[in-house]
Amino acid sequence: MLDTLPLSRKQLRSIAQATARICIWHGAVRSGKTIASLLAWLLAVADAPPSGLIIVVGRSLQTIERNVFEPLSDPALFGPVARQIRHTRGATTATVLGRTVHLIGAADARAEGRLRGLTASLAYVDELTLLPEAFFVQLLARLSVPGARVLATTNPDSPRHWAKVGYLDRAHELNLKAWHFRLDDNPSLSPDYVAALAAEYVGLWHKRMILGAWVVAEGAVYDMWDEQRHIVDELPDMRRYWLGIDYGTTNATSAVLLGLGTDDRLYAAAEWRWDSRTMHRQLTDAQYSTRIRAWLDEQAIEPEWTFVDPSAASFTAQLWADGHPGIARANNDVLDGIRSTATALDSGLLRVHRSCTGLLDELPSYAWDPAASEKGEDRPIKRDDHSVDALRYAVHSIAHEWRPLLTTPTADSPRG
Known part of the structure; x- marks a missing residue:
């Protein structure tokens, strides 16, 4: 599976080191963090204990399908493993490497109720910063099977965001590993594509989405106005x-x-x-x-x-x-x-x-x-x-x- 893509050293290192209870890939768009996290998650699914649910979480079912299952099902990305990914669009379950996986959209705080009562052994979170904090806290509480883990990706947000203050900044206190990715960490992008992508993000979003920085939104919204x-x-x-x-x-x-x-x-x-x-x-x-x-x-x-x-x-x-x-x-x-x-x-x-x-x-x-x-x-x-x-x-x-x-x-x- 790891032979399918040209992976950078940072991607390979993050996959090998993704053994903590909380693993977070964060940084620029198209920087390779999602592919690395999905590869690490597939390895975790293959090794997951038989007890406890396997969960994929995103802002909505549609974003889960687009950001997680479309790439997983692409043979150009995941080779023969893509044939072991089965999901029907609109369904709230999928089959990954023979295991049933439950898909949960978490657009607002009310989604926390969908987690109550379940026991999970493995979770994948797409775009962590877009989820309500209460939902993530409840998700961690549900990961109660010995050796349970959550693997999450996100683009940067405000430096005062709960994911930054409560987790990334406290990595030394928690059973947490994190990897920061910049656009140049993705070896598969052409210079023309990188230049085109950089042109689409300006100001605050350039700092976050291209440079991968957690920076505050301050001052004029349209600071380029002249x-x-x-x-x-x-x-x-x-x-x-x-x-x-x-x-x-x-x-x-x-x-x-x-x-x-x-x-x-x-x-x-x-x-x-x-x-x-x-x-x-x-x-x-x-x-x-x-x-x-x-x-x-x-x-x-x-x-x-x-x-x-x-x-x-x-x-x-x-x-x-x-x-x-x-x-x-x-x-x-x-x-x-x-x-x-x-x-x-x-x-x-x-x-x-x-x-x-x-x-x-x-x-x-x-x-x-x-x-x-x-x-x-x-x-x-x-x-x-x-x-x-x-x-x-x-x-x-x-x-x-x-x-x-x-x-x-x-x-x-x-x-x-």
Whole structure:
């Protein structure tokens, strides 16, 4: 099995040394930590005692399938062993080397109840930092068979995260071994791929995902924002449009029109905004819908998709009833959305037209919450964020459309 892949010395060493009760592989994306941990886990499955359950844990069943069972089932990665991995998509059990393995999604604290009453001998945890701390504590309590172990992987997070403070920083006190991986620890990556991957992560995420550092989220969220570089007075001809809407009642409602220019850049081309606090009047869902529709008609623009704040169910229903085309729930993963927007700004791919005054006011002041950082959480301050949220909805929801533009020769000029 170990002859299938070109493994680095660090990978081989971690596999050989993974004998502690808690084993953690942490570091950069695509650094080789997952393959090493999966190989170590397969060896542990082959040697696991007959009593006690074998468990695989992830944020959801879908992430377990994608991050664990898809690579395990790939003969190019695991050779003949891949034929001994059996899992039906959507099933909560699998067969690995003849042993039944139980799959548990742990998206929130309520998942802790799924562990109560069971006895486990071996566990594999995908993306440890994404799990609730209470769940991991309960998992360790369930690993009560003599010689029981948990093998876990994770990308870095805040240095105040519970996994860092409670476990990695206390390795000398616990029966725990950990290995830190950088991107250059993976011998199978080409230089072109490494360069492309590095271009997709900027700022905070570059430090964590590329350098593998546990660093705090602090200061401005979009610290690459530069008025001289990012604000434009004129727009090129546009080939496509999308609309992002952040809905508010007592807070502002903002609609940001995102366009793809003929120069292969993204532009926040226009903005409609109603702040009920400054206007001293709230609008109904029907009034918001009518006014946004009229604003688009004035510009003779029909967006391909309109991405709406997922929490705004009544407003979304109103848009549907009024016949707005292409209504979709925005992808509202906040941190991934911020990362997408930061990448587009940092690369020079995204510019903002000077008419988007609400957005221009919010972008420089949008900041990380220091109180959340002290708790090991990454969370922006929820203040003056309506237009930046609307922009994030549009940019992140179409990330698959513009990410290929990052690989063009000159990052600051997509067409070179």
